[in-house]
Amino acid sequence: MNSLENSNRFTFVRHGEADAWIEVVAAEMAQILNHDIAETGRARMLLSGGSTPAPVYQALAELDVQWDRVEVSLVDERWLSPQDSDSNAWLVRENLLKRAEGAHFDPLVRVGKPLPECVYAANLQAQHNQAPSVAVLGMGNDGHTASLFPGSRDLAKALESTLPYAALDATGCPGANQWPLRITLTPRGLRTCRQRLLLLRGKQKLEVLKQALESNNAQLYPILNAIDIDGPKLRIHWCD
Template structure:
């Protein structure tokens, strides 16, 4: 359990062990989706890639949700084919969609379409869809979330965008690994989400989050773009 973490800018929930963390996050997401299905008849959620949330998606798919009333898309994506094993679309398909029968998936990358057209389509899709009920976010050790990488040449433009999605070139940013070209949610897109969840594991990630809150520098810690938004506070689910 964390020994020192406190902030009135986030809702922080610590879990004692990994299995409890997985079950709690999945249950939280299901509750949010079911509430919007009850109110609006449908719900929409945005998922992130990475190994941390995969077991949560597996558990979520087994819960009692009318998946045929749920639209699924991504918080961000590498400039890769949705069939590429390194794409976020592939991870979501393997960990969630194959188990959640009936859920509709809108990838961010469209095969055969150039990057600007994919971004245009993602923004058009967001414009004519329900506001996302929930977005599941991760955070890198560099303080990035979605594909908002500190030091990237397009970061300021993405932070100032009035559209939900933007293209971003993270060439030279270690956290982007060998996939610098990205499509990412912007702060404008994050603001539209009814509930923002941050899924964290390990003491190092908790320290990064604390440093971000102490710094108030969104250029150095883009995770702040998910924190400093109107509406419900970012809900952080953490386990060691």
């Protein structure tokens, strides 16, 4: 075992191949949701976009979960209509919600509302809903997670926010591509989640994670804000 498996900062699960990675992560998510449904009658989860988690969402939708007792929202979102195929809302809808009949979805972007109003609504909703059972995170090759991009003008403000969600302008950050305006979960919002899963694929992502851990610089590698926070240890699922 290497230092990743031995870390006391997080739990690292290494999978031999992609099918097992998908199956195990989907089963873990279903178990978390079903536990909270049994305990409180409902469950809530926050999902990320991107091609990495999409097959996990497809597999999760096929598992035995009382979807009419599940509320789904997002870790972050580009400043796009939920109907735009480049939005995280669209990806979650296509890969999970169309299969998980009865699940309730709360998008972060509300059509016709300006960005500050959307952030206000997301914070209001987060503060009045039960704590998320699970949040699914990803990580970019620049070390960002959610929409916490290194070098963005709003990063420090978002990291220090006392609210669950914040607006962020990532203009000039390569990882943001052509969508610099974002709504993102903050470290404060992450702390409210009962469990956090980081889904990674490929050797490059593993190297970025190692670089982040060695740097110990949460401004340069915002993924560290998902690792070194209070609550249950982050569970990292990786396969090549």
